[in-house]
Amino acid sequence: MAVKNRMLLVLMSLVLMAAPLASCGTPTPEVVERQVVVTQIVQETVIVEGTPVMVEVTKVVEVEKQVVVTPTSLPARDVIIVGLSAAPVTLDPADHRTRNSETVIRNMFDGLVTRDQVSGVHLELAESLEWLDEQTLEVKLRQGVLFHDGVAMTADDVVFTFERIINENMIEYPEVHSSPRKGLIAPLESIDKIDDYTVKMNFSAPWPPAIQMLVHQQIVPKHYLEEVGTKGFIEHPIGTGPFKFLSATGLEQIVLERFDDYWGGAPDLEPVGPPCVRQVVFRVIPEASTRVAALLAGEVDIIQALPAELADTLAKTPGVQVGTAAGTQPKWMEMNVNQPPFDDVRVRQAMNYAVDKDLIVEAIYGGRAAALAGPLSPYNNYINTSLVPYPYDTEKALALLAEAGWIDTNSDGILDKDGISLAFTMDTLEEFRSLAEAVANQLRALGVDVGVRFWEYSVVKPMLDANERMAYLDDWGDSAFDPVGHFEAKWHGRVTGQTYGRGNFSGYNNARVNELTKLGEITPDPVVRQLIYDEAQQIVYDEAPAIFLIIPDETEAARADIVNWGPAADSRINLHDVCVAAQ
């Protein structure tokens, strides 16, 4: 009995709790009540002192109650909540190398130039860019641009911003260090102020991708940083962007507010003016399915990194829209070219023939990916169009392996040579689990004993740097659509103390590729550059220091009433343009 009563109580309190919720969910329409008296003038005969007289009287015929209801529309939603896959590492534009940091930062800060959702670069804080010669860029700045504290942006801020990045040890918090973004603008030697709204950038050599790379540097306020320091700056960042910082809970939830005095944004990219929505919230929801569930429940409006297997389901779900853009993060499995069995180019080529990339694209990515034809992404501006992805050809793979001496002599299903089985461990990160297991699966079907091991990047990185591991599957982002980034980091040989080969985990080191990489960096003529990179791609393709796998599309999703929204190739979520459609 007691239990029953308690259940009843719980039920009642639930009902009581729900009652006010139900009433405040919808706005009350305006209701006006008034009495309407309908009168009529009638002629009546009245008898006045014995004689009938016609008089006019006003008589109430009907009293009716008239209710006028003015329907008020729901107040437009003016807060947009974005579900991020990972927290930004900082809000300082000069102190990170992660995409998600940039995604948040670029809503608070502007750069000299910006990029549209594909690969076009447009002027932002720069009014004009002019190459005075091959190594000197003159930047005229837009006037009347305000930082969030109301101070105007000038050449001093731009000079300060870039010096903070290119000079050593400019960031003093948490300990003194150099900006990790220096590598993104390495050839920039110095920057000079000409006048209040003109600066001159001096490069050490001609640098064709300069303008594409400038997109990734945002202008910070000199006066504010000098006053509060880096610590104060990251606690309350100030930029010239469309949204100003309001509050943050760690970096797990960041709230930004519309900057009403915003100068408008890149004139090429409509709409221009202050942002549409009043507030934006970036909330970190690491688990993909939780992120999707939050979107379906209406807890967030836009989500990042939609898993491919959910894209089709979501696209069919009413109330939700799915958007894709060409990706910029190609994925490879690099093989250690300095150790057997991968020191034999035939084995590496065989690995490439053994992976059915089309099946992976279809099955794992639901068609939202493309197979790689060599080291570069097919969307790169300098892709070698004569290369095609290694076809899936197990016979060719087995033939190449047999040529290299790997044959299954003891019929255990695993290829062997001199009594040693063809076996290796593929290292990767948890986020690539599906792809890594699929590749391992296909190699195992060929007769290669492949294990997969998942690591924390910080743990495996030193071993990769030392070229100790056999195989590593991951990706390398490059949103500039220029070959410089990938060739410099991944396919150029490792050079101690330099950025060359910093992401080269295969140990690949080809003199000609190194030479071409360096040449491509300083050759301004696009036709010559194309020839240079065509050759470089051909060499890397043939020598196959990696299994060239796939590049997935950027896939994001939003509530259906979010307009002016679409994923960008460089993963940026530009909330300046985004609106909530009126209901």
Add this chain to the structure above:
Amino acid sequence: MQGIVSGDNRFSRLVYVWRVRWKVRARNLAEFWRDLRGRPLALLGGVVVVLYILGAISAPYISPHSPTQGNLRYRLRPPAWQEGAEPGYYLGTDDQGRDLLTRIIFGARVSLLVGLLSVGISVAIGTALGALAGYYRGWLDQLLSRFADLLLAFPFLIFAIGMMTFLGPGFTNLIVALTFKGWVEFFRLVRGEMLAEKTKEYVEAAKVVGQRDWAIIASEVLPNIIQSVFVLGTLRMGFMIIMEASLSFLGLGIQPPTPAWGSMVSVGRDYMLTAWWVSTLPGIAILIMVLAINLFGEGLRDILDPRLRVE
């Protein structure tokens, strides 16, 4: 002696002792069986555990597919009773197109092996050290007890995560990480029991007769406390299996392609919205196994622990 033993040779005396022991054992076994039948839940648990063990042993013969080799074309197919199922894949497939039923059966191998090995090694180490510490006391006891206290200060899972991060994932390291702290429970139990037993008359008698210390520990005292160790071991086994699943879930335990329930649950999280079975079914497998082991273990405790006997 004369009255009991017919001949006065050592051999016949030994035969006699063994016969008595077997009789006692048979009587105990019959009694045990009677007790177990009186506890249907424990019996059920025992039966389920036996089924799991049989399944794990005969995994290669009874499972319909390869546990590691999948077919991407059959990716994320639902279980047989749902629409869109692939014939022959009764519990559906995972993200690599591998048969989930097969992987669950093979996963039982990992779980049981980890459970048995980690508990077995913990029992061996814990019992040996506990018996020594309890019997001899002194500096050895001080040293071991303080070390045990130190280990007890850490929560088990946190400790295991730390160990695995340090050692790196893998089966051997997993056993090392689990036993490194697992032996403490048995050490404390055996040491406590030893302290209590040591003062009893039969130990005094054995000493008076002139038995050596190791003989007293091994053949006089240990048989009297082994029941408690057995009970604790059974109960800890469920715990160890959960630990293995937790570590594998976190990516620190068994590495792919070896199927382990914990990592299967972890992988399935990403597909929860579209393919519930990938993580739910291995989760249920863990649940049932641990529940069965614990029910059986608690039944054992009720039967074997003389202190709980209220007649």
